[in-house]
Amino acid sequence: MLTAEFDGQTVRHWHVDPGGGVHVEREQFHPTVYVASDRDLGSLADALTGDPKVRETAFERWRTNLHDREPQRVLGVTLDRAADVRPFAREVKHTHERGDHPPGTYRLYNVDLTPGFRYCLATGREPTPSRSLRTTRLSLPERSLVDETLEGLRLDGERLDGTDQRKRESLREHLASHDPDVLVLSAGELVPHLAGDGTANVGAADDTTGANGVDLGRGPGYECLAGANVYHSYGQAGYSPARYDIPGRVLIDRSNSFLWGESSLDGMLDLVELSGRPLQELSWASIGTVLTAIEIREALDRGVLVPWNKWEPEAFKSPSRLYDADRGGFIFAPEVGLHEDVHELDFASLYPSIIREYNVSPETVDCDCHDRADVPEVGYSVCDRSGFLPDVLDPLLDRRAELKRQIDAADDPERVAALESRSGALKWILVASFGYQGYRNAKFGRIECHEAINAYAREIALQAKQRLEAGGWRVLHGIVDSLWVTPARSDPEPLERIVADISASVGIDLERDGRYEWVAFPPKRDAPGGALTRYVGKRADGEYKLRGIEARQRSTPPFVAERQRELVQRFDETRDPSAVCDHLQGTLATLRRGDVDPEELVLTTRLSKSPAAYQQATRTEAALRRCRQLDRTRHPGQSVRYVVIDDSARQPERVRLAEEEPDSYDTEFYASLLLRAAASVLSAVGWDLDRIDRYLRETVDACLDAFGG
Template identity: 30%
Template sequence: TLCTAEVEKRVENSRVTCYTLKSIAQLDDTTYTQPTLLAFDIETYNPNKQMSDPAQHPIIQLSLYGAGFEKVITWKDVNGYGPSVEVVENEEELLKKFAQYVNVKQPDILTGYFSDGFDFPYILKRAQKHKIKLDINLDYTSPRFGRGNQSSVEMTGIIHLDILNFIRRVTRMNLKTDSLKLDAVAQELLGEKKNEIDIENLAEYWDNSDPKLAEFAKYCLKDSQLTYEITQMLMPNIVEFVKLISLPIADIVKMRFAQFVEWYLIKRAQEVNMLIPNKPGRTTLYERQGQHVEGAFVYEPKPGIYDDVVVFDFRSLYPSIIVAHNISPETLNAPSEHKEIVPGHPDMWFATDRDGFFSTILEEIMNRRGRIKAMMKTADEKKKKLLDARQYSLKILLNSFYGYLGFFGARWYSKECAAAVTAYGRYHIHQVINKAEAEGFKVIYSDTDSIFITLDGRTYEEAMDFVDRINAELPEMMELEPEGFYKTALFVSARGEEGGAKKRYALCDEQGNVIIKGFEAVRRNTSYIAKEVQTQVIKTLLRTKNTQEATSYLKEVIKNLREKKIPNEKLVIVTQLTKPIEDYASIGPHVAVARQMRQRGERVEPGSFIRYIVRPGKGKISDRVSVPELTPEGDYDAEYYIDNQVIPAVERIFEVFNIDVKQLADKRNQSSLQSFF
């Protein structure tokens, strides 16, 4: 933000002039959203396809990319290098040249992709091995590992930003991709991909001085380019969080949602001279972890297909409840003649004769976000992008407050406040359900903040009138909004139960657009073919209700699987590695593949998404899985995919229509499949 400051010049051993700050004041709301970026990436020597070890394996290529600048530094000359490639004597000179370019460019931000976890630590360890002072900090010192944490690298005067940290903690919730690898994220955010190359055999090409090293140089530079462009794209969002929470970028990008809330509360508490609670001690943390809060109400649906469905949502239900009912730790059970008793909790109330800390803050955030969204309607594209980043940061903060209240590590932890929020949520949703049924609407489903009703001969306008009457009775700040009208809706049964599965439904609007919630089609750990089949079956049944068309399609897929006509790329299963490989007591398919990847020198860590294909053979599944890249086309276990992926994905959907799809997959019925109906 643009500020005016009173300063005093000081003498420092620094590449830039330093000042002592005496006073500072904000001039206006102008935001510095385009700091100077310089992205970097390295390629390392990996003999016999093993994982590179900084103790013994050198860096053989290092790329840099910035505005109007691109460079690849390497120390083996071959034919075919482009003008951006600079060849030096050895790795030691490569590291010195890296430092030279950073010092000349003096970027505001040095950014990498997984640079906290790999690139920067590797560079520092190789510099230590060569006894090189990598003096790229503005005070002529070298970058350092974060205190007590070998997984972060800090700089002085320049921000080191591992953009993967921000993507992993904030951006990923809006990404469709299962993988957070640079290639997948770049493809979704930028529409670009990494260069395809045989990276596993880099060491072999290096040893043989193969001209193909020129292609590896392009590959390395492309990684830096993609990192630069992703960072540039996400910078407005990062800057908004910096402005909102008033902490450095290097801290912001590593924060989780609860930390956003806590540091924002600390900032606001200081503004009103409120005492800041201490962090909980170990004993308190242990006690809190055993405490639980009753959750939201769910009106379970009956499995079936429904016509003319209207869906309503409470706008920002939990934040609006906190504001409407003045929920805050210091108003909880506070002595007062004016208090509001929590529904279902006669011994719990909130004072209403004073404004709560939490409720005041949330009301300000909600109003501010509303004003920004209104401004977006008339803003030009450049301004709209900045405003969108601003409202998005407020949305993240707003929706994190309820979870923070019940987070065992929170300074302002209050199980009672968290319980009160969900109690009010249940109360308000029950009120809407009861009033809807009293007015003759049929309620088919409700969960947390939404309610689904069928018109059953009533008009859409009558449903809107009903919502208007509800809103007239709700407390200020609370509002029930129409989410959409759908011609058909499908609810399936829960596994092993008669009732409908929670959060598991599909909707089709008047234009034929289908929304799928909770099915395998929107989950990981499911092969692409299973997702594809499930999605197509759902769309067919919702749009046409033609069961014969849906079963014919399913039969054709089963036939193509057995004839190996389905391409390998559709058989890929993606599973996340949740802990270090060594910590797994049992070896599942994804762990087995992760081991294979590590043996080939690939980086595998907790949080990595492991892709694999199940191949034919006997024995455990984990003994016959491999990465897609090393699986010959058509070399997959068709029966595994039919019995364990495709059929389970559609079985409960067809149950709604009293169709047993297992018969379709039974080889004994193959001769009669064509006459199934």
């Protein structure tokens, strides 16, 4: 199945044929949700008899959580339409429960499933297409969307010429001749923009297209599934654009698809197969949502219903146990300085591998059938019965391991890139499997699992460190699942042997990620000790590895990022900080002459709050003022791109938006960014910002004296 569309009691699902064709089917679909209670459910069943949303009720037997050994009696409620599910659930909680019953009397299950995912689960349909999908890419600059033009429209990377009407005709011809299955859009707003009739109402299909509009689907019209909204997660604001649906084709909005940015279509289809979630719904899903879908399939296979709201509380802990348990992973602070002959070691998918190797799962940790201290430091017991979470992760770990083997064996760059993108998609799911155990809303999460995984990880890191040091190696740095080591004596034990011993001892593969000619660990900027997540190094194969410094930061202007890479290369060639600063001097001269294209100096800032909430006179606030002047709307979670024109000027003259195509810039502001970038490279060898600035001034003064003499 390619995609499904819901209209009342009817679902229309589109299929692609192995031969390249496409066909559509219609059928009735009535979803079922479940209600459990410690009280008699007969009165609720009677009360639902006259509800027009309810087709029928029936008592069934299901397990309602992972801890249940036996199923219990629950009320299954079959509804008329997929759109009735949430209204019905709210009605049960707010009407039938309220009054004579205390809160929590009725517990609902299988409620918050997306329509396509629910349909596939209920009918057993596989959403994985039976052939390769044909794809078309469309992009349009944001400025053209706001100005309601098609200036800059690109089709599969090629810019379309001519009038807007001619561009629409070219697009219609392409859709007819290529008949794509997937449309990859720069922004979902392209759908109503190309239709030429404004945005459809949320939840309502619009079967009309303007006289000059383009129908992007295999049928007329489109539907706005959800309007744009701002959300907050872990203290950060995010922006979710409006979502659209068109008949017979999958829409992937690049601005609203994390998985598209981190993977490829093949990687996303791997996740469709694993999760059972259709490609359209998977494209806008978060990593946690995909993991939850995989967990839901496993839970239902085990006869366990999916809770609407998580209500399992954290277990009581004494202060001493809380102190032992509430800790993160072990970190070995880096040794500040330049180190040669360094080897990086990584545990393969450490946290998910711990889950599988040690059977960590919500129903196995601190179970009520064992009284023993299995988890180091914390003392939790771990049940011997096969855990839910290890069974969820087992196929993911095996598939990623196989992909990594294929990557190592492949010699075609295109095939390697394709395999790496598929492996990357699985990596994110595996990473989330650990973090979601501590997430308060995770349907199958439990904080005690999170604590147990960290405890095992700390013990594994200590065992690895002890074995390495016994073999004549010194650990320079270690964080999460990685260790950097260098010989501590002239004749250390072969690293291959030590790695094999550690892998066998802990039950998780420790892999050699590579050897470095040198690695520089810089100090923290405003505190003693080494920076945990910043370093620069040169691998034995000649590749530079940069982590945490400006060149890896999304906000850094391209000019600064590229010049920093040059400074790294200069340092590698000379190992002389003064030579690096001499090179920096020339770059600063170019900048101060005004010879840098302002387009290379664009800063990108992600908004953390609403524009009205910015009270301080920052550069971001100045950029937002210019947005208002140009009638450009910005929401929390979106980015604003600008060039600093005069950092001392009043708001909003301080900056120009990138789309204004500025022709000047504040040379000293960007010089300060370059100096900071140089300090990130040289601070590991004792050249901080002050020393670099002092050297540059002394060099300039010396040159001027020579000129004057």
